[in-house]
Amino acid sequence: xxxxxxxxxxxxxxxxxxxxxxxxxxxxxxxxxxxxxxxxxxxxxxxxxxxxxxxxxxxxxxxxxxxxxxxxxxxxxxxxxxxxxxxxxxxxxxxxxxxxxxxxxxxxxxxxxxxxxxxxxxxxxxxxxxxxxxxxxxxxxxxxxxxxxxxxxxxxxxxxxxxxxxxxxxxxxxxxxxxxxxxxxxxxxxxxxxxxxxxxxxxxxxxxxxxxxxxxxxxxxxxxxxxxxxxxxxxxxxxxxxxxxxxxxxxxxxxxxxxxxxxxxxxxxxxxxxxxxxxxxxxxxxxxxxxxxxxxxxxxxxxxxxxxxxxxxxxxxxxxxxxxxxxxxxxxxxxxxxxxxxxxxxxxxxxxxxxxxxxxxxxxxxxxxxxxxxxxxxxxxxxxxxxxxxxxxxxxxxxxxxxxxxxxxxxxxxxxxxxxxxxxxxxxxxxxxxxxxxxxxxxxxxxxxxxxxxxxxxxxxxxxxxxxxxxx
Numbered sequence: 001x002x003x004x005x006x007x008x009x010x011x012x013x014x015x016x017x018x019x020x021x022x023x024x025x026x027x028x029x030x031x032x033x034x035x036x037x038x039x040x041x042x043x044x045x046x047x048x049x050x051x052x053x054x055x056x057x058x059x060x061x062x063x064x065x066x067x068x069x070x071x072x073x074x075x076x077x078x079x080x081x082x083x084x085x086x087x088x089x090x091x092x093x094x095x096x097x098x099x100x101x102x103x104x105x106x107x108x109x110x111x112x113x114x115x116x117x118x119x120x121x122x123x124x125x126x127x128x129x130x131x132x133x134x135x136x137x138x139x140x141x142x143x144x145x146x147x148x149x150x151x152x153x154x155x156x157x158x159x160x161x162x163x164x165x166x167x168x169x170x171x172x173x174x175x176x177x178x179x180x181x182x183x184x185x186x187x188x189x190x191x192x193x194x195x196x197x198x199x200x201x202x203x204x205x206x207x208x209x210x211x212x213x214x215x216x217x218x219x220x221x222x223x224x225x226x227x228x229x230x231x232x233x234x235x236x237x238x239x240x241x242x243x244x245x246x247x248x249x250x251x252x253x254x255x256x257x258x259x260x261x262x263x264x265x266x267x268x269x270x271x272x273x274x275x276x277x278x279x280x281x282x283x284x285x286x287x288x289x290x291x292x293x294x295x296x297x298x299x300x301x302x303x304x305x306x307x308x309x310x311x312x313x314x315x316x317x318x319x320x321x322x323x324x325x326x327x328x329x330x331x332x333x334x335x336x337x338x339x340x341x342x343x344x345x346x347x348x349x350x351x352x353x354x355x356x357x358x359x360x361x362x363x364x365x366x367x368x369x370x371x372x373x374x375x376x377x378x379x380x381x382x383x384x385x386x387x388x389x390x391x392x393x394x395x396x397x398x399x400x401x402x403x404x405x406x407x408x409x410x411x412x413x414x415x416x417x418x419x420x421x422x423x424x425x426x427x428x429x430x431x432x433x434x435x436x437x438x439x440x441x442x443x444x445x446x447x448x449x450x451x452x453x454x455x456x457x458x459x460x461x462x463x464x465x466x467x468x469x470x471x472x
Contacts, residue, residue, distance in 0.1 A: 024327045028334065028375070029146075031382035032268055032287035039289040042324055048298050048317045049324070052290035120152060120187070120257035121145055127182045140167060140175040144188070147374050150395075152187040152254025153195070155362075156373060164372060184253040192251055193217065199249045209234050213242055220246070221448075265393070267386025269339040271350055279350055281340045284386065289328055293321040334371070338379045341365050342397045349397070350387055355415060357408040359401035407443050413453040415443065420459055425469035430462040 027035065043049050124145045132138040143165060147156045158176060162169040179188040185202045189195035193214045200206040200214075212232045213220070219228045220243065229239050250256075267284050274280040298318060305311050342365065348356030362380070366373040383394040399408050416434060423429050429437070431450040438445055445453075454461075460468070 023323075024330070025146075025378065027327055028331050029378035029381045032266065034382070035289060036287075039291060039324075039328075042320070043291065046317050046321055048294050048314075048321045049291050050294050052292050120148065120150075120254045123257060124148075124179065124182055124187065128179070131178055131182065136167075137171065137175050137178065140165060140172055141179055143374070144172070144175055144179055147377065148188065148254060149377075150254055151252035152184065152189070153252075154188055154190050160373075164374075184250065184256060186250060186253040195251060195253065196246065196249050199253075200245075205245065209238070210242060210245075213246065221452075265384050265391045267391045268335060268383045268394075270386045271339070271343050272388065273350075279343050279347060281336065281343050283332055283336055288332060291321075291325060291328070293318070293325060334375070335379055335383065337369050338365060338371075338376060339385060339394070341369050342385070342394070346397050350389075353389060355411050357397070357399070357411040357414075359408045360398050361400065362398060409453070412438070412443060412445060412449075413457060415441070416450060416453050417457050417459070420454070420465075423465075428462050428466045428469065433462075 027038070030038065043051065125142060128138060128141050128145065132141055140161075143161065144154060144156075147154060147161070149155055154176065158172045159169055162172045165172075176188055180198050182188070185199045186195040189198055196214055197206055197211070200210055209232045213228065216228060216231045219231065225236070225239065229236060232239060232242070234242070266287055268287050270280075270282050270284050272280050298314070302311075302314060305314060342360070343350065345360050345365075346356070346358060348358065350356075362373045362376045365371075366376045380394040380398065384391050385394055385397070396410075399410050401407060401409065415438065419429060419434055419437060431454065432447045434450045434454075435445055435447045438450070451461075459465075
């Protein structure tokens with residue numbers, strides 16, 4: 001008796017990201033300088049694109065110039081968005097490639113390689129290509145990589161990622177475990193304990209005693225050695241060795257890939273007081289690319305082209321130009337929308353300075369304007385807001401509240417610094433005294449929080465400040 005075969009119909013969700021969609025996402029997180037470089041390259045390779053300062057109906061190039069532009073575009077290879085690496089499968093599929101490149105991919109110029117070090121995203125995606133067995137896991141892994149913050153931590157909830165991508169939560173966990181095996185060690189962690197645990201596991205040092213130590217980092221911060229020895233079940237010598245090993249780990253592995261932006265910070269958005277007393281939010285025209293599709297030239301050239309390959313190239317140019325102009329317009333609208341929400345929430349900052357900062361998270365902005373949290377994260381990356389008080393990175397305006405109140409951590413740190421800098425040599429404030437002064441101002445913080453923020457400001461303890469004042 002032959003086995004019966006049964007045909008079943010199943011319904012499920014899957015995410016199909018077109019090359020244009022992925023490129024649009026990558027354009028969103030580029031800095032204005034990177035975007036300007038990309039637009040300049042597109043103007044060079046696409047004869048139908050022109051800068052908006054030129055009259056829209058200008059005649060453009062001749063037919064011979066168009067054909068030469070086609071040859072040049074083919075020699076330049078596939079379109080590559082700067083910053084994150086090119087899309088999978090976009091490289092030329094020819095059998096032979098340029099010297100020093102693989103699979104026909106066009107490699108970067110030596111000067112570009114020397115001028116810009118690889119970002120954390122690029123570094124991880126290059127490893128992901130080698131480590132990922134299939135496109136499904138790679139797609140999830142790329143999303144997670146683009147969701148990491150500058151320190152290399154994943155702040156998005158994996159369950160929310162699964163719901164957003166329409167994939168199984170187990171697949172997201174598998175992709176996350178894969179990312180956590182990449183370099184630098186500790187990347188992809190969801191908190192400090194997991195970050196240190198990943199590094200210790202890689203070194204073969206994540207034994208039960210170390211696990212107990214990681215679960216009691218609050219005791220480490222308080223230097224409560226007696227309680228630590230009891231919790232870990234070790235003697236003083238072993239504990240000293242364990243603490244020394246912990247100190248050699250990197251709590252923020254992603255920062256090694258953060259470029260030092262010490263050059264002039266040019267704002268992408270300007271926030272200024274309006275005549276009616278409100279805040280005016282506008283895009284900086286100096287950093288806004290303005291390009292157009294020259295439809296008159298397109299119509300002129302289309303009449304005289306005879307070869308199929310020339311017509312195909314013309315069609316590609318039209319599609320690429322239309323997509324880029326739409327993407328740039330959408331990018332500008334998204335940045336402006338996010339900046340307007342930031343200005344609305346942080347209005348006190350624009351009027352009174354750092355002390356007026358309020359807690360603000362990516363999620364709260366995303367919920368307010370109806371976008372996904374990962375989109376807000378990409379908008380905030382590499383962007384700056386110009387104000388009357390100076391130019392600030394957009395990420396400056398985001399920050400959690402203090403553990404005991406509704407005040408922004410940056411504002412509390414700023415106030416602590418003000419109190420200490422205003423203290424008299426004969427009346428040095430202890431952390432407890434600072435906490436009491438803040439309480440009188442309506443800021444509820446514990447002494448240990450004051451100590452943490454003071455250390456973040458690189459301000460010594462009250463006893464050390466007292467000794468220095470006496471020495472002076």
